[in-house]
Amino acid sequence: MDHMGSPPLHPADNHSSTSAKRKRSPSNDPPSQPTPPAKVPKSHANHLQINYLARQFPEILPLISTEDPLPSLLSLISDYDGVLQRHESMAGNLGARPLGPMLIQRFERLFDGPPRVLKTHGKEGTSIGWLDVVEFARNKPEQFNLEKMRDGVRVCQFYTKQCRVEISEEDFLLVKSGMPQKLIPPQPIVEDEEKELGTLEILEKNLSGVVQLADQVSARARQLNHRLKNRKTAIISRREAEAAAAA
Known part of the structure; x- marks a missing residue:
């Protein structure tokens, strides 16, 4: 990940077609020390309450894609929602390298x-x-x-x-x-907010594709289910008619 720009997120880099459930995998960058959960001082918290200084889980979340299997999509959406509920940085959880935690590590070295x-x-x-x-x-x-x-x-x-x-x-x-x-x-640090905005734009685009695909699957599945029921009803009706005629 570039240090100052939006994170270069690529679905192909994180997608696995051989597994029904997506596994989290670390980025290609050298693993950094996980920052322990820390409360942002009130005087430094922004109105959105995004904590750029800590993550609960050190694993890097993969980027969502329309090529993911349905169980993986559901699990990943739940992971994304957890990041938002904990007021963590989405960019940081997807592999960006926020500046805030780096500065905090240097702050900790004072002691x-x-x-x-x-x-x-x-x-x-x-x-x-x-x-x-x-x-x-x-x-x-x-x-x-x-x-x-x-x-x-x-x-x-x-x-x-x-x-x-x-x-x-x-x-x-x-x-x-x-x-x-x-x-x-x-x-917030300006650079970290820029990474966050860039990540959110990428996620919005990818999630829009997932929603469109899900809507198409839902509509086609309902249509197919209706036709299946019609065929089933026709078979049952024919059997019942034959049984009645035989009696």
Whole structure:
């Protein structure tokens, strides 16, 4: 995928004619590290609530095509709908490389390592990233403080997203300085929106073809079913007439 333009999506690259159910396959680009689900800070969320910074599933979705078998079409449409319901980027899920997650990866490198989750009461797999820490520090500064542990080490502990989190004194001072907040990329990034628009246009075109084909199949199937019923009725009527004549 080109880094700055619309994703070059090609049905032939993703279509498999040998399988009744379409399998997700990674793109030809080197696999990138999956970005853990992250909440977009409210001050950086756009009115459409599209989260360009995270995806729930790392697998690349294939591009829908009229050549797909019906079970695969139904499954893929359900996958697409899931992306929209989770407010994720459609371009990112179809293999584009959004700029936002790349910038967030560089933002994360400011710190020694991921925040330490001491205890969690939320859903299994809940993760805490530095975006969550920075957002907590900004929204609840009165709860973001250093405390001395029994061994004399100073740490910062707080509760967010149903998790008890601990960060080191060095990371606390870094967050407190306000510098990480300035490095969080604004949302949406123009380049990411351009990729999203390009992807949506391609999907609209392909889905229009699928809808037209489905309408034709539905109409022909109803017509064929009607003719089948007529033939069945004719055969049954002939048999009944022969049976009556024989009696």
